[in-house]
Amino acid sequence: MAARPKKWIPYSELQIEMGIDFVTKVGVNINDGLTYCRRPPFFPPEIYPEFQHGEIKLDKDNHVYGAVRKLLYNMGLDKEHFGKKEWNPFAGIIKQGNLVVIKPNFVIHHNGGKENIDAVVTHGSVLRPLIDYALLALNGTGEIIIGDAPQANGNFDQIIQKNGVRELVDYYQQRGENVNVYDFRKNWYPHGFKTGTRVELSGDPHGYRRINLKERSFLQDLPHKERLYGADFDRQFVVDKHTNGHEYLYSGSVLEADVVISVPKLKTHRKAGVTINSKNMVGANGDKNYLAHYRVGTPSHGGDEYPDGLPLLTRMVYRLNRFGFDNMLVKNTMLSRIGYLAMMGPFEVLRRAIKRLFHYDYMMGHGDWHGNDTVWRMCLDLNQILRYADKSGKIRDTQQRHIISIVDGIVAGQEDGPLRPTAYPAGCLAGGVDCLFEVDYTCIYMMGFAPEKLKIISRAMASGALHFKKPEEKDVCCTVNGRLTDYKSVNMHFLPQQYWRGYIER
Incomplete structure (x- = not known):
């Protein structure tokens, strides 16, 4: 707390x-x-x-x-x-x-x-x-x-x-x-996460402040921070930002x-x-990958990405997706995008077919469920900064x-x-x-x-x-x-x- x-x-x-x-x-x-x-x-x-x-x-x-x-x-x-x-x-x-x-x-x-x-x-x-x-x-x-x-x-x-x-x-x-x-x-x-690469913007004309909430963060008592996932594909980045304190780019x-x-x-x-x-x-933070959205895996393994007990096919697709996200898309090159689409294309066709025939969508992951115990903490952190950080970014009382x-x-x-x-x-x-x-x-x-x-x-x-x-x-x-x-x-x-x-x- x-x-x-x-x-x-x-x-x-x-x-x-x-x-x-x-x-x-x-x-x-x-x-x-x-x-x-x-x-x-x-x-x-x-x-x-x-x-x-x-x-x-x-x-x-x-x-x-x-x-x-x-x-x-x-x-x-x-x-x-x-x-x-x-x-x-x-x-x-x-x-x-x-x-x-x-x-x-x-x-x-x-x-x-x-x-x-x-x-x-x-x-x-x-x-x-x-x-x-x-x-x-x-x-x-x-x-x-x-x-x-x-x-x-x-x-x-x-x-x-x-x-x-x-x-x-x-x-x-x-x-x-x-x-x-x-x-x-x-x-x-500009061309999407999986079909294009990331480009730089001029950003906020007033710049940014790196703010570390340290023990005041709502993420402080969250276990298994090594499983954190942000809003981009470099998982190690968001883990690093929330290992020794809890850092945001406001x-x-x-x-x-x-x-x-x-x-x-x-x-x-x-x-x-x-x-x-x-x-x-969330829109006051300049780099999305500072923002912890969930922890990979099931609750029984220290995650909150999706619940325990999902079908084998679903779990297999998640593991492939995780491999693609963490090892291919993180490279931010067109070649890595092409490789990812080639790997995941058949499973996307299968997912759409199952959804159309059986009215069932097995892709519920990415922390998109009521068991997500991470995202609310990140949101409350950002609200603490809004309320207590001064113009320089120092947290006041x-x-x-x-x-x-x-x-x-x-x-x-x-x-x-x-x-x-x-x-x-x-x-x-x-x-x-x-x-x-x-x-x-x-x-x-x-x-x-x-x-x-x-x-x-x-x-x-x-x-x-x-x-x-x-x-x-x-x-x-x-x-x-x-x-x-x-x-x-x-x-x-x-x-x-x-x-x-x-x-x-x-």
């Missing part, structure tokens, strides 16, 4: 220390039939009082803008001025001259399930009002950065083109606003930020059960920056998330200030899951290191179609990923 910081501050005292002089809460706003605006740069539908001397272009069909605005009200932000020209929801959090980093979920440029990417990535129409209200608080000063580190085979340019963020940022820059969008990765695979932009706005997607997840705020900071959460669940993702989800038109937005895990707890409950059954939540609650309170110990202001509702009465009946079914439902 990760050590508690020497000075752990209750939330009410944290507000005072961090300079918030008004009450904030978890906010939820659900609207049946709410859909994304499809016309970048996503102008507001009306001239709101707080912007009466600003933007005059309108898009009357952009209902997302008003829904986000209502969410900020539900979060209790500058509530006494709502509806007046003085309303400035981020004014108590974002100061003039601040660097504000908006961290969305831009995981990949397509939906592997053949649907569009609405259920996969954060949409630009959700970001538009957040940028506007951040600019209102900055009052002509400071900088806003939108940034993420997608999966290593994700095409960043395609992502921000498809979700409207490219045109949105262009619009602000044409207005002379200091708003930029960056790919935080150091490298990527985004300099995120650490230099005075305020981070986390804007995750509401989705199920193969390895973690769900992916909301608690997993969103008190929180170093404000963290605002706004969850994009307008079109959410269920079943085979995070890369192949089925779209779920939930019309849901949720948020909070400096309470990422309370927001996640609320969302998970409304999805129809039991939050305590997910280790990424239960272990955060138990640690004391992440300022976690159950939502019943903190106000939740939830509106459904404009009516105030107890969030506990909401059950959206999300379908979990198939290897989590029967384990996380409430």
